[in-house]
Amino acid sequence: MVSSEYNRRREECKRATDFFTHRLGSKIRALRDVTIEEFKQCQEYLPEPIVRRARHVISENYRVQAGVQALREGNFSTFGQLMIESHQSLKDDYEVSCDELDLLVDLALKQEGVLGARMTGAGFGGCTVNLIEKNYIGAFKKSIKNKYKKITGINPDIYVTQPAEGAKVLELR
Structure with a gap:
């Protein structure tokens, strides 16, 4: 499908x-x-x-x-x-998108310190990416885990990442 x-x-x-x-x-x-x-x-x-x-x-x-x-x-x-x-x-x-991704985005956007949220990937399931002020990450994780599990019964995995250089060519000697 x-x-x-x-x-x-x-x-x-x-x-x-x-x-x-x-x-x-x-x-x-x-x-x-x-x-x-x-x-x-x-x-x-x-x-x-x-x-x-x-x-x-x-x-x-x-x-x-x-x-x-x-x-x-x-x-x-x-x-x-x-x-x-x-x-x-x-x-x-x-x-x-799907209901679960929309819920994650909606929950994220209600959290203090969240600047942006969206689904990522090809769609029809997957995950979201959220732009959060550094000082709010801990509270965000706790709140989203609790609220999402309460609504869906699913315990979401949340990974904290940070920007890094993209792919590049390295010369090996």
Whole structure:
């Protein structure tokens, strides 16, 4: 089921890309090439759910660009807000979230010191990533574990991570 839904999303995005290529020309090779303005001008011609899939991908690309800028500027509040918007789009437009992930995000956003929360991965289950001020991590873990278990009967695993350098090539001598 999950893999078929994942493949369906890919096909829906391909249909959206084909539509924009036909409408806007060969400069459109992927949804990343469609501007928000172009999307808004054309969205009424796209059927459901294709319009929502395209809206998610196009707006997510802009959120990523804005997120990079926010991180460069050290603006973690803005980055956190972008995470929240991303989750809403994944839930409503791309439809890959699930009740458990939505609950984790909702619980997280009610906690003091949380700047952002969203699901991560391909969807249809998995985990969330949360941006939390360092001083609130202990309280966050305790509260989320207790509340999530009380509501679902499931004891969640919570891993604390921190940013690090990405992948890179190392020369071995």
